Amino acid sequence: MKIVVCAKFVPDATADRRFRSEDNTVDRAGVDGLLSELDEYAVETALTVKESGDGEVTILTVGPEQAADAVKKGLQMGADAGVHVVDDAIHGSDAVATSLILSKALAKLEADLVVFGMGSTDGGMGVVPAMVSERLGLPAVTLGSEVTVDGQTVRIRRDGDTASETIEGTLPLVLSVSDQANEPRYPSFKGIMAAKKKPVETWSLADLELTADQVGGASAWTEVVEVTARPPRSAGTIVTDEDGSGAAELVEFLSTNKFL
Amino acid sequence: MSNVLVLVDHSAGKVRKTTAELLTIARRLGEPVAVFIGGNDGGSVSDALPALGQYGATKVIALSSPELSQFLVAPKAEALQQVAAKVEPSAILISSNAEGKEIAARLAVKLESGLITDAVDVQEGPVTTQSVFAGNYTVKSKVTHGTPIITVKPNAATPEAAETSPEVEEFEVSISDTAKTARITESKPREATGRPELTEAAIIVSGGRGTGGDFGPVEAFADSLGAAVGASRAAVDSGWYPHAYQVGQTGKTVSPQLYVAAGISGAIQHRAGMQTSKTIVAVNKDPEAPIFELVDFGVVGDLHKVLPTATEEVTKRKA
Numbered sequence: 001m002k003i004v005v006c007a008k009f010v011p012d013a014t015a016d017r018r019f020r021s022e023d024n025t026v027d028r029a030g031v032d033g034l035l036s037e038l039d040e041y042a043v044e045t046a047l048t049v050k051e052s053g054d055g056e057v058t059i060l061t062v063g064p065e066q067a068a069d070a071v072k073k074g075l076q077m078g079a080d081a082g083v084h085v086v087d088d089a090i091h092g093s094d095a096v097a098t099s100l101i102l103s104k105a106l107a108k109l110e111a112d113l114v115v116f117g118m119g120s121t122d123g124g125m126g127v128v129p130a131m132v133s134e135r136l137g138l139p140a141v142t143l144g145s146e147v148t149v150d151g152q153t154v155r156i157r158r159d160g161d162t163a164s165e166t167i168e169g170t171l172p173l174v175l176s177v178s179d180q181a182n183e184p185r186y187p188s189f190k191g192i193m194a195a196k197k198k199p200v201e202t203w204s205l206a207d208l209e210l211t212a213d214q215v216g217g218a219s220a221w222t223e224v225v226e227v228t229a230r231p232p233r234s235a236g237t238i239v240t241d242e243d244g245s246g247a248a249e250l251v252e253f254l255s256t257n258k259f260l
Numbered sequence: 261m262s263n264v265l266v267l268v269d270h271s272a273g274k275v276r277k278t279t280a281e282l283l284t285i286a287r288r289l290g291e292p293v294a295v296f297i298g299g300n301d302g303g304s305v306s307d308a309l310p311a312l313g314q315y316g317a318t319k320v321i322a323l324s325s326p327e328l329s330q331f332l333v334a335p336k337a338e339a340l341q342q343v344a345a346k347v348e349p350s351a352i353l354i355s356s357n358a359e360g361k362e363i364a365a366r367l368a369v370k371l372e373s374g375l376i377t378d379a380v381d382v383q384e385g386p387v388t389t390q391s392v393f394a395g396n397y398t399v400k401s402k403v404t405h406g407t408p409i410i411t412v413k414p415n416a417a418t419p420e421a422a423e424t425s426p427e428v429e430e431f432e433v434s435i436s437d438t439a440k441t442a443r444i445t446e447s448k449p450r451e452a453t454g455r456p457e458l459t460e461a462a463i464i465v466s467g468g469r470g471t472g473g474d475f476g477p478v479e480a481f482a483d484s485l486g487a488a489v490g491a492s493r494a495a496v497d498s499g500w501y502p503h504a505y506q507v508g509q510t511g512k513t514v515s516p517q518l519y520v521a522a523g524i525s526g527a528i529q530h531r532a533g534m535q536t537s538k539t540i541v542a543v544n545k546d547p548e549a550p551i552f553e554l555v556d557f558g559v560v561g562d563l564h565k566v567l568p569t570a571t572e573e574v575t576k577r578k579a
């Protein structure tokens with residue numbers, strides 16, 4: 001079975017994330033980046049499926065030069081191969097364009113099982129898996145917090161707002177997993193060494209029979225018109241509880257602000 | 261005036277508050293046309309009609325077919341595509357929950373239209389406002405291609421009534437076989453708690469690792485205030501509270517009038533889900549906890565002492 005994990009390179013959430021002032025796009029070059037933490041759960045799922053049956057795991061990333069680090073991390077965790085789609089024209093792509101690039105690459109890879117994270121930690125729309133499923137005409141089972149693959153059947157449990165559901169579909173299929181799905185492994189020393197020898201291919205838009213005008217900022221279907229940093233919250237009142245004084249002051253605050 | 265489609269968010273015909281908010285927003289952009297998708301247990305349009313009329317729907321398009329509820333979201337997106345082809349709306353508004361976002365994603369590809377998710381405000385244009393990077397930035401955007409498809413977060417508008425008596429139009433949809441390939445085989449409804457829904461609540465009291473596993477004081481304080489209960493991921497991962505109540509990046513994003521964090525340190529991923537709350541209060545025994553950087557009012561103290569005393573006091577004052 002050919003398993004492909006779509007994994008994104010994102011700016012570190014604990015760093016100072018910002019926008020580029022020239023074009024209001026996320027600054028991916030000036031800020032340290034890494035494999036989106038939420039996609040680690042997808043890598044772990046793929047490795048578990050591989051280990052419980054057969055299969056080969058490929059990490060697929062669309063992103064700038066540095067995004068090769070995301071592929072590398074996946075290989076260190078235990079994936080077998082990597083594909084990095086990189087092209088200057090891709091900068092500024094929105095989710096719709098990203099899903100187009102991913103689906104072309106997935107078709108080329110002839111994936112049986114495509115695994116996504118629940119959302120990227122930067123843009124965080126959580127829409128790319130559904131878009132890819134729509135484009136490839138494949139079934140999608142999304143936001144799995146428990147995943148079992150049983151021959152051709154993929155079954156997930158999804159803990160939704162109103163119900164806990166069991167959902168199933170048949171391969172080939174698109175799967176996305178939540179951060180409840182597993183505990184992603186850390187790369188071992190052996191894994192880190194082995195990753196150096198694993199094959200990574202670099203593809204351009206031309207390799208996917210796409211042209212520059214189909215992707216990137218110029219063809220994005222949405223436009224950011226204004227970015228404002230949120231003003232810092234003004235310092236609040238902090239009291240220390242002594243023999244119940246904290247509770248009394250808390251209730252007084254709630255009362256003054258009409259919450260009672 | 262142009263038509264603005266609103267996908268009705270309901271449970272068994274009972275319209276959610278978010279739908280009233282969507283209809284209110286739709287009236288800023290044009291004439292609200294509500295699309296109601298029922299199903300075998302999805303309730304009927306007649307249950308939803310009064311609420312839809314109250315908030316100004318000029319027309320209600322009712323789709324019902326067992327296939328629409330059994331087969332997840334792909335058929336719903338197909339159905340909406342067919343409605344859009346007929347109504348030619350100037351915008352499509354959908355609730356920003358997991359299902360709504362997936363429907364919107366598919367629709368964007370089908371209609372070759374730009375998609376904006378998680379709007380916290382939508383004004384004429386339509387120009388949307390989103391809160392990004394854990395609430396550290398506010399971004400205004402617009403769709404530049406096709407029919408703007410916008411998913412809107414709860415509490416993005418205050419519902420304003422505008423009584424109408426909408427006509428109901430039954431609409432036949434045809435669902436393709438490819439849309440029926442993933443199916444729900446089992447569904448266990450979540451038990452009702454009697455508390456307000458997390459994403460809609462005006463007040464939320466959340467507990468974290470500091471509860472030590474006992475959510476009793478958090479729930480009691482919440483109940484004294486008529487609040488919903490939330491939890492940090494540490495509390496959820498420890499099995500102390502169900503995941504559906506997790507607040508944060510991988511849980512719910514909430515924006516209540518008042519958010520009380522008890523025994524929660526205030527990690528960036530937690531902040532991402534609550535930073536836009538109007539008023540923030542924390543109870544934490546560590547004066548250095550980062551949550552205190554956010555608060556309007558903070559108590560340095562043990563939640564197991566502070567919350568029960570506060571609960572008593574609130575109950576007394578309310579009586």
Ligand SMILES: Cc1cc2nc3c(=O)[nH]c(=O)nc-3n(C[C@H](O)[C@H](O)[C@H](O)COP(=O)(O)OP(=O)(O)OC[C@H]3O[C@@H](n4cnc5c(N)ncnc54)[C@H](O)[C@@H]3O)c2cc1C
Nearest residue numbers: 468469470492493494508509510511523524525545546563
């Ligand atoms: C990809 C990713 C996604 C994540 N998503 C989320 C998310 O959606 N939501 C989320 O919450 N977290 C999320 N996290 C986890 C987040 O990083 C923190 O680990 C988590 O929020 C910590 O929860 P906590 O504040 O309850 O626990 P801790 O950080 O352990 O803090 C406990 C606090 O309780 C205080 N305390 C202890 N005892 C008492 C007492 N008796 N009285 C008062 N105070 C007391 C302590 O001083 C401390 O400040 C995510 C992490 C990652 C990597």
Ligand SMILES: Nc1ncnc2c1ncn2[C@@H]1O[C@H](COP(=O)(O)O)[C@@H](O)[C@H]1O
Nearest residue numbers: 006007062116117119120125126127128
């Ligand atoms: N540029 C990308 N390269 C590879 N995978 C991606 C990319 N963008 C998004 N994804 C995948 O799609 C999921 C959802 O992303 P999003 O819709 O941006 O929140 C992520 O968790 C990834 O699995």
